[in-house]
Amino acid sequence: MAFSEFEAKKIERAASEFLEDQRPPVEIRAKLDLAVRVSGQSVQIVEILPHFRDPSMNIESPVAKATYVKKSQRWKIYWMRSDLKWHSYTPEPESRSIEEFFAIVSADKNGCFFG
Known part of the structure; x- marks a missing residue:
């Protein structure tokens, strides 16, 4: 089930902020971007890097994911471990809003999302 138009705009605005x-700064974005x-x-946050063998191609590496659970009206928060599987973000496994999810990822208190 996709998000409603209102929810999609709310996500778009929060993601933009x-x-x-x-x-990263504009001059670095060709080498590393989000x-x-x-x-x-x-909603997934990904790092974009040029492929090491072919810089004209990009590689997207997932960093964080929030999945909306309509029944509880919460966002479940996950991070990608080195085993390339999603794991619940233990310090704060849920958020009440998409804005709170982005705030949690920005704070990255345990260094799970951006190392």
Whole structure:
């Protein structure tokens, strides 16, 4: 089930604010950048890097994910471990809003999202 138009705009606005604060300087973005992807009921933050063998191609590495659970009206928060599987973010496994999710990722108290 996709997000409603209102929810999609809210996510877009929150993602835009997050990226404005967290993206690297313009001169570095060709070598490292961040993006937000929405798929189904999930919002993912990804790092974008040039492929080491072919710099004209990019590699997207997932950093964080929030999945909306309509029943509880909460966002479940996940981080990508080195085993390339999503794991619940133990310090704060849920957030009440998408803005709170982006704030938690920005704070990154345990260094799970950006090392």
